[in-house]
Amino acid sequence: MVAWPGITILVAAVLFGIYLLVSGIAQVAFAFGLHVSAGSRILLFISGALALILALLVFRHFGNAVWLLAIWIGIGFIFRGVATIASAFGHPAPPGRVWAIIVGLISLIAGIIVIESPIRSLHILAVVVGAWFIVIGVFEIVSSFGLRKATTTATTTTAHG
Numbered sequence: 292m293v294a295w296p297g298i299t300i301l302v303a304a305v306l307f308g309i310y311l312l313v314s315g316i317a318q319v320a321f322a323f324g325l326h327v328s329a330g331s332r333i334l335l336f337i338s339g340a341l342a343l344i345l346a347l348l349v350f351r352h353f354g355n356a357v358w359l360l361a362i363w364i365g366i367g368f369i370f371r372g373v374a375t376i377a378s379a380f381g382h383p384a385p386p387g388r389v390w391a392i393i394v395g396l397i398s399l400i401a402g403i404i405v406i407e408s409p410i411r412s413l414h415i416l417a418v419v420v421g422a423w424f425i426v427i428g429v430f431e432i433v434s435s436f437g438l439r440k441a442t443t444t445a446t447t448t449t450a451h452g
Contacts, residue, residue, distance in 0.1 A: 292421025
């Protein structure tokens, strides 16, 4: 992701298109197969049809896929931010209210930025996420050596004790 953000984004966009296609087919099938209210059937059908239309746009031109993926991510950030802020204000005294509001605001701002500049934002996100994966990987490797040492020490102590 860090070395080839453009290719990473293209692969993610194609996978996003596949997700939309499978999700759309499933929702249309559920609209006709599930025993739910008429309103739920209509919503499932509309949601499935929209997902199929978006999937067709994705596979018609991969530039559309990248753009749709960015918009999808931006809208997700915005919804997450609004929901986090609303939940922070929705309870009388939730623990970490200030942090929830800060995280919500950051998510909301990130969503607005991604929607305002979708393609550039995706490249930045790919590099940041790739770097984050490297950091997590290093920490997991270091912690695995510590866990192995602790396990060996515990096994030796138990065997001799």
